[in-house]
Structure formats: structure tokens, C-alpha cells
Amino acid sequence: MKVKEAKSDVIVKDIKDFDLGQTIECGQCFHFIKLGENEYGISAKGKMLHIKQEKEKLIFFDTTPDEFEQVWREYFDLDRDYAAIKAHLLKEDSKLKEAIEMMWGVRLLKQDFFETLISFIISQNKQIPHIKQIVAEISKRYGDYLGCIGQEEFYSFPTVEQMLNISEEELRACKTGFRAPYIKNAVDTVVGGRLEESSLRNAELDMCRESLMQIKGVGTKVANCVMLFGLQRYEAFPVDVWIKRIMEYLYFDGKDTSKEKIEQFGVERFGAYGGFAQQYLFYYGKTISLGVKK
């Protein structure tokens, strides 16, 4: 019989190329609460985490060495050499300089496929605070209670099985609006076996995207986000309004250019590093409101 390990704080030192705030707030994930300066409560992978960064030190509160090694080390992508990625991108393209310098500490979280799929279906035509609110509501209603930090309660995002019998009306009660049938269709498609995670991970990129787009409510952009954030397909280059603006500014002489063209350009230019470049550019452009008319 395995004795349950006592919980305590796990401290990781000498963390480079990582800023917790940037990584959490850059728009790739929606299931967290800011507790303080560079301090967050996160729900992910069926678990909750209280984490804080102090310079190059990361503190994982109230967890176990086992859980850190098996869950959080991978989730935060701590074993990837981001210095090398940034150096590669800058060598290829100096136009990324400002974005990478400002957003130097962004890492791509290895998020769950299903949660990412539903979250980005919700994300369409919505702002991040409202996406967070809806994800929290769905988790509270249909996920598992995980615990609390102070007054804040944390719930896991529901599994496919937990979402199987939710009606469209119930989903609308979570403020999903016109996306309710989309979410239902996504659940049915995954349950029906027409979308298998392992197949999506191994499929050629365009095939992977096409498979995801069989879901009603999943178009090119949402599919690319699911591939990048939920399937770790780092060649994906999602084009949203912010990427469109900054790419037009940097590469298309400020001229109106179709999202399709921009995606094609990004994929060709950045290749296997497309997703990393995209995330630096997205967060930078959004933060400085690049291209927004006043």
C-alpha cells in the first residue's frame, strides 16, 4: 500500500525565460485567478495549484514532489529551452525583436485537449474576462470540487463524460449564448469517437485541422488554437484580429490582408516555431493595442 505523501511547498530555483504572469495572462488559458503580484491559483489537468514566482524562483504551494514532477513540470513546459527558441526566431527574423523583448517570459502551457477545445469554442467573439467567467461557471456546475485558496473555490473543468448529458438550455444558462449548440456538438463528436486525441496528435497538420473543423462552431482559428494549446502542435499559427493587425503592420505594409494569407505566411516563415512566434506577437500586439483606431 502506498502511503500518501504529505503536502508541502515545492521550490524550483534558477528558472530562466519564464514569467508566471506573462505565461498565465497571455491569453492561452482561462481557468485561473490572480491572487497577487506574480501569484496565481490555477485549475488544470484535474488539479488545482497555488503558485508564485519571486524572480528566478518558483514556489508551488501545498503540493508534493511527485505531483510536481508528474504534472506541473510538464504543464509549464519547464524542460524546454526557450532561450534557444527565442534566439532561433530572432536570427530568422529581427522583426520579432520588440515582441520577444517585451514578452520574454511567455511559455506555452501543455493544456488538456478537451478543455482547450471547449474553451476556444467559447472564446469566439468574446473578451478574455468573459471567457474566464464562462469556463469557471461550467466547471463549478459540472466539474469536481478541488479545494479553495482563501475564499476562492476551485473546480476541475468537466471531462467529456461529465458533459455528455448537458442540455443546450443548461449550457445557455452558463451564458454561452449562440455557442451552446457548438459545445454540444463538440462533446458528441468526441464521445462518438470521431475525434481521437492520439490520432490528432499524429496526423499531418492539415488533416488534424480538418478533423477538428468537422465540429460545428470550430473554424480555422479555433482549430489552430486547439492544435497549438491543447495538442502541442507548435507548427500551428492561429490568426485572430490581433495577429491580423500586427502581421499587416510588420509584413504587409499596413495593407488589409486576408487571415488565410497571413496564416500561410506565418506557417512558411516560422515553420516548427510558428506557435511560439504567434504567441509572442499576439500578446505584444494586444498589450500595446497595435493597430487599434482611437
Add this chain to the structure above:
DNA sequence: CGCCAGGGCACCG
């Protein structure tokens, strides 16, 4: 109060 949000779909020519 009007505009737009990490879009996608149906419908149009």
C-alpha cells in the same frame, strides 16, 4: 448608448 470582443455560419453574388 453604441461599439466590439483571441469567429463561424448561412446566405449571397
Add this chain to the structure above:
DNA sequence: CGGTGCCATGGC
């Protein structure tokens, strides 16, 4: 196919 209006809801 490429372009346009509509879709719920909330923040600004």
C-alpha cells in the same frame, strides 16, 4: 470561392 449580416453577452 470571397464578401456581408447575424449570432448572445458583457466590458468599456
